[in-house]
Amino acid sequence: RKEVEQDPGPFNVPEGATVAFNCTYSNSASQSFFWYRQDCRKEPKLLMSVYSSGNEDGRFTAQLNRASQYISLLIRDSKLSDSATYLCAVNSRSFGAGTTVTVRA
């Protein structure tokens, strides 16, 4: 079993829609969780860290569920500029394969 697994998508949504996807991890002792954004042919960049209490950054909300060992990312009011691949990361070391989101006009 892979250490980190993600919904691969692709999620194809209209502007203004809400999209959400998950990432599961296998190591219950994992300490840190992150969402990175990767644009086509570019390097990953941190979108947000994920805290136990959940956290929000503008239109983005991240949740951590330790009991079920997954993290989630929700994007509200999607913009064309949100089109990207979203990578979850665990322990600043292990990455999921990415979830591709395409926002259409």
Added chain:
Amino acid sequence: NAGVTQTPKFQVLKTGQSMTLQCAQDMNHEYMSWYRQDPGMGLRLIHYSVGAGITDQGEVPNGYNVSRSTTEDFPLRLLSAAPSQTSVYFCASKAGGAHTGELFFGEGSRLTVL
């Protein structure tokens, strides 16, 4: 701000050739790492280092060597390139411990092995 700098950005090799991907960071980060990214596979950790003089293997270390003689530099060596090593390689660094903190990535090195 330079951040993490990788060279070269593109490289074509023949099977059996050797080469070194260079990585330098100017953020005084103790932790540095190398990943490869292949379609559908995500980022896979090749080697990492928690400080000068210390290196360790990641998930897919075979065929690659690293060294960390300074805090700033973390080169990745391909000893005898194989077509299976065709990939995009990312170097990353971060502050903090081995399992916490934001990773800062270089722009990537696209390697093709014929």
